[in-house]
Amino acid sequence: MYRPLADRVVIITGASRGIGRATAKELARTKARLVLVGRDTQALDAVVQETRRLGAESYAYPLDVRNFEAIRVFSQWVLKTCGTIDVLINNAAVGKYGRFLDLTMDDWDNMVSTNLLGLVALTQAVLPTMIQNRSGHIVNISSIQGKRATATSSAYSATKFGVMAVTESLQREMRQYGIRVTALCPGSVETDFDGFPGSEKINPLTPDDVALAIRDVVETDGRAYVMETVLMPVWGP
Ligand SMILES: NC(=O)c1ccc[n+]([C@@H]2O[C@H](COP(=O)([O-])OP(=O)(O)OC[C@H]3O[C@@H](n4cnc5c(N)ncnc54)[C@H](OP(=O)(O)O)[C@@H]3O)[C@@H](O)[C@H]2O)c1
Helix, strand or coil: CECCCCCCEEEEECCCCHHHHHHHHHHHCCCCEEEEEECCHHHHHHHHHHHHHCCCEEEEEECCCCCHHHHHHHHHHHHHHHCCCCEEEECCCCCCCCCHHHCCHHHHHHHHHHHHHHHHHHHHHHHHHHHHHCCEEEEEECCHHHCCCCCCCHHHHHHHHHHHHHHHHHHHHHHHHCEEEEEEEECCECCCHHHCCHHHCCCCECHHHHHHHHHHHHHECCCCCCCEEEECCCCCC
16 A cells, blocks of 8 residues: 655655655655755755755755764754654765775774764654654665675675664564664665766666655555565666
């Protein structure tokens, strides 16, 4: 059973470009009320304009997800501005690949702080509202690298395996409140994520492919919900 998102308040992190931007545009078509998060204010504002042109109520909120105090202030702002929080899409992340001995502790710190701790802090900030509402949906954008690591992906995969663990544990804790927690694990996507130009990837998914899968997940309703989706390109090497 599907329920259109219309009027539900959806936070999307990493909405300034790539998968987050495509998701904002896809959900704007459902008339969701969007709160778009990222650090690049100009890019965020452009996405807000795009989503408003598609008919959505949409706000930009510049935020670095590594700033946990700012996240607390942010969640209060969303509640004051929109009245509630129905869906959180934890999409913001950074990725750096490299041989284990070439990755610095700063690289590890940046990836863990952004991809794992940022996701944890945002989830902690929105869950009290969802628990009170006895309804809500957290969608964690993990990766195929969160299910199997490859040579040079140690740090990135460690954060995405961490995302899978947090997701699975929260699924068990949150069922009693009617809160859905989903992990979405895409394969290669045509964005410039991790400094590898999207145009050089072989048969990648497009950001729109992932956005459609996210829309599917958040519109699934009734007694059922999607716990995990692995999304791979049909063709590949
Ligand atoms: N592309 C792929 O092949 C692929 C495959 C599997 C999974 N994924 C996952 O998909 C998600 C989106 O990736 P993408 O490909 O769309 O990458 P992208 O185009 O590089 O976008 C990443 C987004 O994250 C935001 N971000 C990064 N650090 C942030 C911070 N500290 N605070 C707030 N926002 C931050 C960026 O915004 P600002 O720069 O404005 O802050 C940007 O909007 C990530 O979770 C990634 O791990 C990607």
